[in-house]
Amino acid sequence: MTHWSAGVCDGVYAAGVRDVVYVPDNPLSHVLARFERSFRDVSLILAMREEEAFGIAAGLYLGGRRPAVMLQSSGLGNSINALATLVVPYRIPMLIVVSMRGDEGEWNSAQVPMGRAVPGILAAIGVVSDTIDACQTVSDGVRHQQIVSDTVRGTALSSFETKIPRACLLPKRLTAP
Numbered sequence: 001m002t003h004w005s006a007g008v009c010d011g012v013y014a015a016g017v018r019d020v021v022y023v024p025d026n027p028l029s030h031v032l033a034r035f036e037r038s039f040r041d042v043s044l045i046l047a048m049r050e051e052e053a054f055g056i057a058a059g060l061y062l063g064g065r066r067p068a069v070m071l072q073s074s075g076l077g078n079s080i081n082a083l084a085t086l087v088v089p090y091r092i093p094m095l096i097v098v099s100m101r102g103d104e105g106e107w108n109s110a111q112v113p114m115g116r117a118v119p120g121i122l123a124a125i126g127v128v129s130d131t132i133d134a135c136q137t138v139s140d141g142v143r144h145q146q147i148v149s150d151t152v153r154g155t156a157l158s159s160f161e162t163k164i165p166r167a168c169l170l171p172k173r174l175t176a177p
Contacts, residue, residue: 004132004174005030007148008097012068013039014149015156017095019060021045021053022070027099027175031070050079058082058092066160068095073102073118073169074111084125087165095156096127096167103172122167129167130155132174148174 008031035042047053057067102115122129132151159166
């Protein structure tokens with residue numbers, strides 16, 4: 001278990017999210033494994049594509065649930081239309097957790113353009129994003145976990161209170177060993 005992934009799970013759960021729609025990703029596999037082990041009342045829903053994940057989450061919200069979508073930054077481009085024509089204009093709140101690729105230390109140059117563009121793309125369509133950065137200066141694992149949890153929880157609660165989707169960005173320097 002990693003402290004950051006435990007923090008993501010704790011924050012998601014504390015915000016009342018019990019439905020997580022996801023597209024498989026290596027860093028997020030740590031989060032999903034912790035949900036399976038420790039949060040049995042959280043439903044994990046596999047989506048085949050990113051835009052499908054947003055459609056499922058929108059349906060969950062319309063059915064009275066508080067959903068989260070988890071995906072990798074490289075897949076965000078696939079979902080822009082679903083976000084910009086459904087989720088944002090119809091004020092469907094959800095927590096979006098994005099494991100980032102393409103930032104400092106990225107080994108795959110194909111990941112860099114989209115990784116750099118994610119915050120700007122989200123802002124352009126009206127999705128506020130919070131990046132978990134403070135953890136890099138914290139050496140205590142328990143404190144590290146709490147910072148991640150507080151950030152994720154705050155991002156989610158802000159989304160549900162304002163009825164605007166919000167994203168929590170997990171930089172590679174956080175998720176990489």
